[in-house]
Amino acid sequence: MSRWQPNARGRLEQAALELFAERGFEQTTAAQIAERAGLTERTFFRHYADKREVLFGQAHLLEQAFVDTLTGVPESAAPIDALASTLETIAEQHFGHHERARQRQAVIMANAELRERELIKLASLSAALATALRRRGVPDPAASLTAEAGITVFKVGFGRWIGDSGERPLAYFLREALDGLKAVTAGM
Amino acid sequence: MSRWQPNARGRLEQAALELFAERGFEQTTAAQIAERAGLTERTFFRHYADKREVLFGQAHLLEQAFVDTLTGVPESAAPIDALASTLETIAEQHFGHHERARQRQAVIMANAELRERELIKLASLSAALATALRRRGVPDPAASLTAEAGITVFKVGFGRWIGDSGERPLAYFLREALDGLKAVTAGM
DNA sequence: ACAGTCGATGGCAGTTACTGACATCGACTG
DNA sequence: CAGTCGATGTCAGTAACTGCCATCGACTGT
Known part of the structure; x- marks a missing residue:
């Protein structure tokens, strides 16, 4: 049994696309993306250099x-x-x-x-x-x-x-x- | 006699170009640019929507x-x-x-x-x-x-x-x- | 089985970009 | 001379990002 859910990047990208579509890029915080993906803001920024990059993985x-x-x-x-x-x-x-x-x-x-x-x-x-x-x-x-x-x-x-x-x-x-x-x- | 020095934008752009050339864009804060231009950070952001924009006035x-x-x-x-x-x-x-x-x-x-x-x-x-x-x-x-x-x-x-x-x-x-x-x- | 290492993650404090609300005060206007 | 205007200052606040250290399941070698 793995300690974490697999495919963290995929979950982050999916969550980001959904949130950006729902409420817009500016109205979405990195913490909200991470939360929807079951992760923390800190982990988001380990996977992506900045908030924009999550759409270009x-x-x-x-x-x-x-x-x-x-x-x-x-x-x-x-x-x-x-x-x-x-x-x-x-x-x-x-x-x-x-x-x-x-x-x-x-x-x-x-x-x-x-x-x-x-x-x-x-x-x-x-x-x-x-x-x-x-x-x-x-x-x-x-x-x-x-x-x-x-x-x-x-x-x-x-x-x-x-x-x-x-x-x-x-x-x-x-x-x-x-x-x-x-x-x-x-x-x- | 005017209350402020004239050409605030020109001073900001000159100061920004100098500082970016001297120490780099990331190592320069908006407050430093404003200070060299004899203004405050808040005034900088009244003239330019963001730090990058000062180079594209x-x-x-x-x-x-x-x-x-x-x-x-x-x-x-x-x-x-x-x-x-x-x-x-x-x-x-x-x-x-x-x-x-x-x-x-x-x-x-x-x-x-x-x-x-x-x-x-x-x-x-x-x-x-x-x-x-x-x-x-x-x-x-x-x-x-x-x-x-x-x-x-x-x-x-x-x-x-x-x-x-x-x-x-x-x-x-x-x-x-x-x-x-x-x-x-x-x-x- | 056990010790040690590794890697993805969490927690937390700190800096900086940017924003909103309100105050200031010389210049201009009637 | 009172009133308005416009460029600026002050200050508090949010959110993007970063550095540092801790955690703990998985893996590796013995």
């Missing part, structure tokens, strides 16, 4: 998946095509549940601090993608630009997917955004 | 300049060209002093919370540019994509300008980044 997994997928694309592909392929793969493997993503995004968009945190996670993702591209032999500034373009496609496509009914998959909107970006940068 | 002016400049570009120009022209104008009018920009950026890059704040300022700028583009008749998602592409060009170009010796102007690196983005999205 999986971010490093997503970043790793992006990097691994991009690294697995044949080097013969042009950088932008490798990134397009990566986005499609990630969309299928990590963003199947529309309603869940919508709720979570609604919580984030409702609070400026959470939006800031999301932006820096995307910036970290961009940096990781740029590093992976450089490993493929892409020089700077092309590597940074390609990575940032990929994040732009992801942001815009994801936003439209969230705003949509949920019928069409994320990959559809990512394709739309990529085609749109190509058209726009070509001067159309 | 001019951000809304920059955003306004971006929007005004973009709005002034003839509608005959393609969106991406209008944005390129806007970036060039802003570079000349707001980023002449390389060393000053470098120091300020060093302070920001040294702290994660300040980086977050900068990212959300850029996101706000992107949203404002997208709105201005929509007023020019650009539909979505092209407006959002063009605005995001412009921010990408600015971020990458600005970063290279900061890392450079200061001989070449910001406009040079913005041009380089825009050309690079066009090449990259074209599949090269």
Whole structure:
């Protein structure tokens, strides 16, 4: 018999998402999250560096998946095509549940601090993608630009997917955004 | 004779920049900034919503300049060209002093919370540019994509300008980044 | 079986970011 | 000259986070 209930992080993240959705991020204290998870405030801050971070506990997994997928694309592909392929793969493997993503995004968009945190996670993702591209032999500034373009496609496509009914998959909107970006940068 | 010294905000921003550079953002308390500016902590928080914001007091002016400049570009120009022209104008009018920009950026890059704040300022700028583009008749998602592409060009170009010796102007690196983005999205 | 170690947690005190309520007092206005 | 206004000061309070030490089931080696 274990001394504590298992999956403390999972309980904290679930409790936090519920409370943020119910009463808002600012109106929720770390102690309340911990209490709902059957833990104490002190333990909350052992698992998460700050209150915002509890909503982004999986971010490093997503970043790793992006990097691994991009690294697995044949080097013969042009950088932008490798990134397009990566986005499609990630969309299928990590963003199947529309309603869940919508709720979570609604919580984030409702609070400026959470939006800031999301932006820096995307910036970290961009940096990781740029590093992976450089490993493929892409020089700077092309590597940074390609990575940032990929994040732009992801942001815009994801936003439209969230705003949509949920019928069409994320990959559809990512394709739309990529085609749109190509058209726009070509001067159309 | 006035009851208080003039330009409280200017004094606070100057004091904050000095202290952040000397001892770092985290090691500086709001009370210390206020004291160096000849004010109290409470007054600091009347001028700035939080400690980070004191470094971004001019951000809304920059955003306004971006929007005004973009709005002034003839509608005959393609969106991406209008944005390129806007970036060039802003570079000349707001980023002449390389060393000053470098120091300020060093302070920001040294702290994660300040980086977050900068990212959300850029996101706000992107949203404002997208709105201005929509007023020019650009539909979505092209407006959002063009605005995001412009921010990408600015971020990458600005970063290279900061890392450079200061001989070449910001406009040079913005041009380089825009050309690079066009090449990259074209599949090269 | 027993001693020692380990790791996740609890408890508690302390600092700092930020907020609300109220007071102050020179400048301006009629 | 009375009244108002606006930028500031004072003070008390909440909540985010941190450091330090204690707890105690599980595991490990003998």
